[in-house]
């Protein structure tokens with residue numbers, strides 16, 4: 001099988017050591033030639049050569065200067081009772097490799113990112129192809145508050161109050177043809193604005209644009225959200241402005257940011273992390289405590305709440321990130337170990 005069960009020592013390292021320390025150690029070992037790395041990451045380690053002893057690779061940058069606007073949205077019962085991750089952390093602890101691979105890089109490098117004008121194109125196997133402007137995105141579909149859990153494949157999690165609308169609403173309007181089986185998504189490709197797209201070192205070795213995909217029935221599930229905001233305001237660039245996907249039962253890398261294209265097709269589309277490391281990141285990427293990442297356990301996660309990022313509490317990972325009732329039926333006859 002493609003999944004390798006991690007050795008006990010590997011689980012301990014990842015579970016008990018704060019992520020920044022763990023990563024710095026790995027970088028040091030890599031530099032000493034003790035740990036082998038895949039090519040893009042070896043290159044990246046080389047690029048980081050002067051930074052590693054500072055240990056600040058994952059330090060969240062302070063502040064955000066991008067001006068967000070308030071949004072009016074209907075309240076929904078999603079996420080009632082969940083503990084909220086502070087807005088300051090949602091805005092400064094990010095993964096958006098187009099702006100750099102450190103957690104603080106996106107906020108630091110994206111504040112002048114142009115989100116208006118914007119065009120989101122919906123095409124492929126649909127009867128009514130569409131082009132949505134920035135204003136269409138905010139006004140065409142009634143907005144809802146959706147408070148969701150978010151679980152990153154790196155074994156940390158946040159609870160985030162999103163604003164957006166069901167992807168299903170948009171897809172219904174585009175009117176998928178009977179032959180459509182999958183939905184492919186694409187992030188903006190603009191190396192002038194995105195330093196990670198200009199340099200393999202900055203962008204983590206990814207071949208841009210970042211692409212993602214869902215099966216059509218996953219895309220039509222009412223939980224699947226196109227988000228245009230969080231904490232009652234429009235999205236900040238570092239969180240994927242002006243429009244991003246949120247698929248709360250899947251690992252965070254499926255939730256593609258700053259989308260310019262939605263394309264319906266018959267065959268399963270290629271996805272960025274699967275292209276980069278197919279033995280580690282599959283197409284499905286459903287949150288599953290029983291299917292470990294080849295290099296670490298997925299049985300538990302570090303919840304980012306109040307307090308210092310690295311003193312966050314550990315909690316067990318929930319099957320489908322707690323959304324079993326809403327989505328388990330999508331995978332009834334599927335081997336989730338083989339389809340990781």
Ligand code: MTE
Nearest residue numbers: 094095096097152187210252253255256257
């Ligand atoms: N989308 C693009 N285009 N580029 C990225 O690097 N990172 C993904 C996802 N979407 C990513 C992306 C990963 S790994 C995660 S965990 C989430 O965005 C993080 O979302 P957040 O920074 O808003 O918390």
